[in-house]
Amino acid sequence: MRPYAKAASVIPPSAIRADPGVLLTAVARYLPDLLSSGGAASSLVQPYSKLVEGVVSDPFIRNWLDLLCFLLSGMPASGTIAAEVAFMFNEWYKPDSFLEFPRGGSQGMVDGLVRGLEQHGGRLCLAAHAEEVLLTNGRASGVRLRGGATITARKAVVTNATLWDLEKLLPPGARCGAAPCALRACAALR
Secondary structure: OHHHHHHHOOOOHHHOOOOOOHHHHHHHHHHHHHHHOHHHHHHHHOEHHHHHOOOOOOHHHHHHHHHHHHHHHOOOHHHOEHHHHHHHHHHHOOOOOOOOOOOOHHHHHHHHHHHHHHHOOOOOOOOOOEEEEEEEOOEEEEEEEOOOOEEEOOOOOOOOOOHHHHHOOOOOOOOEOEOOOOOHHHHHHO
């Protein structure tokens, strides 16, 4: 994992964009470091399972890697992008790093996030499939749900979608990375 972990740490996540500006914020600035990672960087855009294939044959280790992927993304290795796993391996194996778990486990973390959201006037909607991010004056102002219902945001729209998936939810012609970026509030809070 070392070459992949190094490659995943070359470009900070804040520099990655879904528009041509990525050439300035990421590629131009970090090109020397990217080139020094060899072919490892190009392998990071595929599912993590592709990196494991042909390398790890032990069923226990493969299951453990699937579990790690699930803990990171909620998906097995076949549904988790390799860059995410490589970045986390890099973080876990730094000197003085700790892999800690929240009191109450995963449910305790969910409960704490929901409590904080509700204390600040937010509302959690489960099983509410977002069909479109609504824009007002170029900023995310709400979402239209499957079935037509809309939810209007008072301050921000928060999502766990990738920029690429989120861009598909924008109205035709709108792009993340365009000024002003409709998704800046979403991405910043992700």
